[in-house]
Each structure stands twice: as structure tokens, then as C-alpha cells.
Amino acid sequence: MKHIESVNNPKVKQWKKLLTKKERDNSGTFLIEGFHLVEEAIKQGEQILEIIASEKVGLPPRWDTKGTAVTLVTEEISNLLSETEAPQGIYAVCSQGKPEVRDAKTYLLIDTVQDPGNLGTMIRTADAAGIDAIVVGRGSVDLFNSKVLRSAQGSHFHLPIIRGDLHEWIDKLQEEHIPVYGTALEGASLYTEVSCGDSFALIVGNEGNGVGKDILSSTNANLYIPIYGKSESLNVAVATGILLYYLKK
Template identity: 55%
Template structure:
């Protein structure tokens, strides 16, 4: 049954608005996503969706299960719960997933304090596209359920497991199980294209300004960099990460 909400003072709306902030998401163990593509991706995992919300001038898509709790809201309410300047008028409230690293995982991406939401979302999407088995979010990394991360990942949240963890512990654990760990650095590193990656592998990407923690780099089996042939000082972490991941995954499939 379609329920209607017109006022931003409605208690439901107040609950939804809290999901725009990390504290609210942590308290409710839920998050909000918006846009037709993302909500359709979410609808393929119906156990994760608690609510679908549509603006009053937007038709409920056929792919939304009729058994789901659906709210029709005013433009004012839609704007209040949106994180974008011009929303598409459709939202979903989803439960956070308890991801686990697959037992047979052979490729890992470790993220050290990635702070920009757009970067994190793009990295998750790239890891998904490259076929990486798991993403480990280290301390200082932005909340993966931040609305900007959700939009940048474009549905990859539903395709690839990601978990929060201490990267020092993970590096030690991975090395003990025979996984080769590669850091990324501008100094004391080898150009990536002259290195033949060993498998299984883990790649560490670092903070946008400071790079990977030097103490983590010391634990890596080898540190790599992407050569700069033009005049730019450096590459964005998402671009460098994409180049390196595809290098590793291409070698794995060749």
C-alpha cells in the first residue's frame, strides 16, 4: 500500500534525514541511496531494502516489489532527504551489510585513509570492474555508506565485499597465508610495468595527500609507482589504482 507524506516535520522524514550523516547511519544501521539506477540495483537485493520513497510526480517503477513499504512524498520532502542539488525523485532506505571476505579470495585492495567520498566510490567501482575479490577499508577511510560514495560506486556496493579493518593486521595476516603485498609510493619503489606480479596479491592505496603510511610500506613485499611521462606531478589515487589493479588482474588472467 502506498503511503503519503507531505510534511518535512513528519517523524519518518526526520529519521530519513539523519541517514545523510554518519552518526545517523551508524545508529540506525541503515543508509539512504537515491536515483533510478541505484534503487534498481538495490531492488535486486530485496532483503536489504526496508523502504522505497518516490516523489509525488514520479511513478513507482515496475521493478519495485509491491510487497515493499513504499512512500509517496512531496517535492519538499524529497529535497530534504536528498544529497544532490537536483534529485531524481526516488530513494531507498537500505540495511547495512555484514560483509565477509570470501574464503577463496586471491586478490585484495587495501585502502589507507582514503578521505574523499568520490575517490572511495570510484575505487570500489573500479575494484568491482577489475574483478577484485575484497576491499579492506583501513583507519581514516571515509564511511563507505556516505551518499557521495554510494553515487560514485554506482551499485558496486552490492557486488564486492568491503570490510573495515586494521591494515597492519591485514598485511601481516595476508603475508602469513602466502599473499604478496604491494605498496604504492613515489620514492623507494619500482615502476609497476617492469614488475611481474605474484599471485595471490594485495595492493595498498594511500591517502590523497600523504600516500600510504610509511610503516605499512615497510611491511610490503614490494612497492610500486606509476611513471609520469608528462608534466603533471602525480596521478589521482583512483586513476593510479585503476592502472595498477588492471595490470595485476590482467596478469592473473593471462
């Protein structure tokens, strides 16, 4: 077990850089914070590269850290790495990996969602609903943004999440006879009128503009959720939950 005391240590500087998208992309790694996320990474095993713990924090005895490097740091260094108001003093460096989609029947496709809390909640919801894979299209917030990671609550480690071209994925899914449903306010069918089998893909879109029109024109059908009150629309993460659970039932 290593011990680092200087904030000028090269490793500390590298960890700090992982708070930026540029360095996450360059290194193919990301930093997670908090006991729950680190434990989920340990359970998954393959992606976790290194655990970083404040010298004032003990690792839970139930954690199996065999084969994983553990570094103790001062509280000053620990606080330097935190992006939360109440740091727990525990972090891990993880590999982004190259997720593969195998034998998937149900998909969530995400088009230009900007809010990290929304993206994380959608990932967590898809995980809870038993969706097999997620495809995040260009223009969405970074998958490994710290707010996305906290909102997803470890679901990044539970199912494959692919960054890809949604048009290509729609073509691929339809070739495999998997129906693709978009979400729209106009020219769409009430979601409860759709009869869905074991396989489907749902596309949800940007908080302000929804799913792109070019994408909607390629779907098998587009769905809407009725609004009974005075609100103009539903939050995209809430709408995603309603639709995924309906289609999955």
C-alpha cells in the same frame, strides 16, 4: 503502500538524519538516491529495507519490489532528502550489513583516502576489474557518504567492502600467502616489473601523503607508476585503476 505528507512525520525526520555519518553509524543503515542506485539495491535484495518515492514519480514496472516497503511522499519531503542539484524523487533505506569475505584472492586496501569522489571511483573501479574484496582502513572518508555512493554507482552492492585495521589485514593476507603490494614514489619498483599470480592485494593511500610508511614497511613489495609529463603525480583513483588492471591481467 504508505503515503506521508508532513515534513514533521517521525519517519521523515529519521530519513533526514541518515544524511549524517553519526546516524548512519548508530542505525547501521544508509540512504541512497536516484533510480540507478535504487535499482542496484533491489537487484541485490538483501540490504534494501524501504523505498521512498515522490508522489510525482512512478516506479519502473521492471522493478521487483515484492516484500519491500514502499512509501510515497510529497515533492517537498522528497526534495528535503536530496543532496543533488536535480533530484530524481526516488530513494531507499538500506542496511549496511556485515559483509563477509569468502574465498577471495584479490583485494584492494585503502589507507586514509579523504575525498569521497576518489573513494567511490576506486570502489567502482575495483568492481569493474573483478577484485574480490575491498578493505577500507581507519581515517578514510565514510563509506556511505552520499558522494561516495554516487561515485561508486552501485558497486557497494556488488562486492564485500570491509572497514578494518590494515596492519591486521596485511598479516592475515601474508599468512595466506597472498602477496601485498604497496604504492610509493621512493624505494619502489616499476609496476610493470612485477610478475603477479592469481592472488594479490594492492594498497593505495592518501591523496597528499600516500600510503603510511609503517604500512609500506610491511608489504611484500612497493610499486610506482612513472610520470612522463610535468605533473607531480597521478590522481589516486586513476593510479588505482592502472595498477588493478595490470595486476589482474
